[in-house]
Amino acid sequence: MPATALRELLAILSSSIDLLESTCDAAGVAVPDLHEPFTPPSEAFRAIPAAAEAASLIGAAALQIEAIVTPPPVTLYRIVGGNFRSAALRAVFESGVTELLREAGPQGMHVRDIGAANGQEPEKLARFLRALATHHVYREVAPNVFTNTRISSLIDTGNPSKEVLANPDKKHSGSTGMSAIAAHHLDEVFKAAAFAWETLDDPKTRHSGEPLDSPFCRSIGKPQDLWAHYKENKMRGERFGIAMQGMEKMQPQDAIVTAFPWSTLPKNAKIVDVGGGIGTSCFGLARHFPEFKLVVQDLPQVVKQAGEIWEEKFPGVVETGRVTLQEHDFFTTQPQKDASVFLVKQILHDWSDPYCVKILSQLWEAAAPDTTLLIMESLVPLACHDPELDAPSAIPGAAAKEAPAPLLANYGATNDMSYNIDMVMFFMFNSQERTFLHFQKLLASAGWEIVKVHRQAGDSTFVQSIEAKKVEKPSA
Numbered sequence: 001m002p003a004t005a006l007r008e009l010l011a012i013l014s015s016s017i018d019l020l021e022s023t024c025d026a027a028g029v030a031v032p033d034l035h036e037p038f039t040p041p042s043e044a045f046r047a048i049p050a051a052a053e054a055a056s057l058i059g060a061a062a063l064q065i066e067a068i069v070t071p072p073p074v075t076l077y078r079i080v081g082g083n084f085r086s087a088a089l090r091a092v093f094e095s096g097v098t099e100l101l102r103e104a105g106p107q108g109m110h111v112r113d114i115g116a117a118n119g120q121e122p123e124k125l126a127r128f129l130r131a132l133a134t135h136h137v138y139r140e141v142a143p144n145v146f147t148n149t150r151i152s153s154l155i156d157t158g159n160p161s162k163e164v165l166a167n168p169d170k171k172h173s174g175s176t177g178m179s180a181i182a183a184h185h186l187d188e189v190f191k192a193a194a195f196a197w198e199t200l201d202d203p204k205t206r207h208s209g210e211p212l213d214s215p216f217c218r219s220i221g222k223p224q225d226l227w228a229h230y231k232e233n234k235m236r237g238e239r240f241g242i243a244m245q246g247m248e249k250m251q252p253q254d255a256i257v258t259a260f261p262w263s264t265l266p267k268n269a270k271i272v273d274v275g276g277g278i279g280t281s282c283f284g285l286a287r288h289f290p291e292f293k294l295v296v297q298d299l300p301q302v303v304k305q306a307g308e309i310w311e312e313k314f315p316g317v318v319e320t321g322r323v324t325l326q327e328h329d330f331f332t333t334q335p336q337k338d339a340s341v342f343l344v345k346q347i348l349h350d351w352s353d354p355y356c357v358k359i360l361s362q363l364w365e366a367a368a369p370d371t372t373l374l375i376m377e378s379l380v381p382l383a384c385h386d387p388e389l390d391a392p393s394a395i396p397g398a399a400a401k402e403a404p405a406p407l408l409a410n411y412g413a414t415n416d417m418s419y420n421i422d423m424v425m426f427f428m429f430n431s432q433e434r435t436f437l438h439f440q441k442l443l444a445s446a447g448w449e450i451v452k453v454h455r456q457a458g459d460s461t462f463v464q465s466i467e468a469k470k471v472e473k474p475s476a
């Protein structure tokens with residue numbers, strides 16, 4: 001009798017669990033405990049490529065088995081009801097429940113006591129928490145008594161619950177940034193998402209790539225892009241700055257250091273982080289390559305925030321001139337003409353193709369012949385095998401590792417962060433994440449040629465780095 005998909009998936013599951021356990025045993029690292037709070041060291045196993053691959057296969061196989069055996073309406077409603085759970089998470093998160101549960105410890109806290117501390121209605125809290133506990137975000141350890149899990153602890157600001165509740169606008173200060181990115185997605189992105197169909201249904205905005213035709217603009221009821229919105233809404237703007245650090249936390253620690261062979265550059269190389277935000281990428285570079293000259297460019301209000309954060313993290317480094325924080329609009333002439341590397345991380349995904357060409361053209365004008373353009377973005381994989389990337393001439397690293405059949409080639413929902421971010425880009429900016437071939441064409445149109453794609457060990461990250469060199473600009 002031929003093996004059924006279920007049996008094939010079980011075989012993948014079983015051999016991958018064996019491999020994960022033996023690899024972790026050999027390396028002396030543990031497979032994380034779902035009930036323990038998240039800590040960065042608990043992710044150590046994922047730095048071992050074999051363990052990371054085994055974990056991806058386990059997740060992909062388990063989710064595919066689940067899709068086969070679960071009643072279809074239940075699976076459908078996991079999608080339909082995604083926003084219901086987002087709303088529940090926002091309610092418990094914004095009312096300081098995660099911090100209260102951290103302080104209560106592993107025995108948990110009764111919703112009555114949570115309500116007494118945060119002023120919320122205990123019964124409503126219990127309903128939200130239970131819905132989330134069903135997905136391992138929080139845990140009901142006894143009737144109406146909840147604790148954090150590895151997942152819910154990710155959005156712990158780490159600050160005392162009293163401070164979080166008394167001063168909610170400042171609660172992300174000093175956090176890892178994960179709480180801020182989640183809060184950003186649960187707030188302005190969540191609301192923008194609700195207007196996706198209205199934007200597509202409207203013939204005036206259906207085919208547009210203009211930022212002001214985004215679902216976000218529809219959600220706030222005015223033609224104002226996110227950056228202008230943040231100038232007006234200081235809390236959201238500051239939260240976004242901290243959220244960018246959270247973005248980094250979703251990737252392997254110091255992913256920037258392995259994103260490119262930095263040590264091949266001259267000791268005093270100048271790295272220009274274009275649209276660098278508060279300079280999150282440069283934190284890692286500053287730590288590992290103390291002789292590099294780092295320039296972080298962004299809009300004025302972000303540069304101001306960056307100044308405060310750099311002073312806190314690396315006191316005095318800006319005064320030494322090792323790190324320059326520069327106000328610069330990347331649609332205008334690039335002032336740095338002697339860059340070894342133009343680092344452009346998670347910028348192009350904010351803009352539709354015609355805008356990206358403008359940004360890339362400014363960099364092309366300022367680049368020396370040996371300047372490297374390093375773009376860090378998600379290279380979105382197809383959900384099936386990508387035959388276009390089979391060609392022997394394909395650029396090294398262009399093709400993502402694909403999962404074996406009968407798994408989805410992209411490892412399914414265990415690897416869906418790039419699709420999440422792609423949706424966010426549409427909601428907020430009317431822009432997108434791109435496939436490798438899309439990037440290749442886009443860069444070529446602005447005079448850049450991709451020479452290599454650097455992928456992280458195990459490729460468990462959702463941000464890859466695309467190395468490109470300046471070539472002749474195609475004639476218009």
Ligand SMILES: C[S@@+](CC[C@H](N)C(=O)[O-])C[C@H]1O[C@@H](n2cnc3c(N)ncnc32)[C@H](O)[C@@H]1O
Nearest residue numbers: 244275276277280298299302328329330345346
């Ligand atoms: C998604 S964030 C990425 C930040 C940073 N590269 C990172 O990965 O942490 C996009 C950044 O682009 C900046 N930005 C938007 N428009 C800009 C412009 N015209 N010139 C320079 N920076 C801009 C925003 O202020 C924001 O910091």
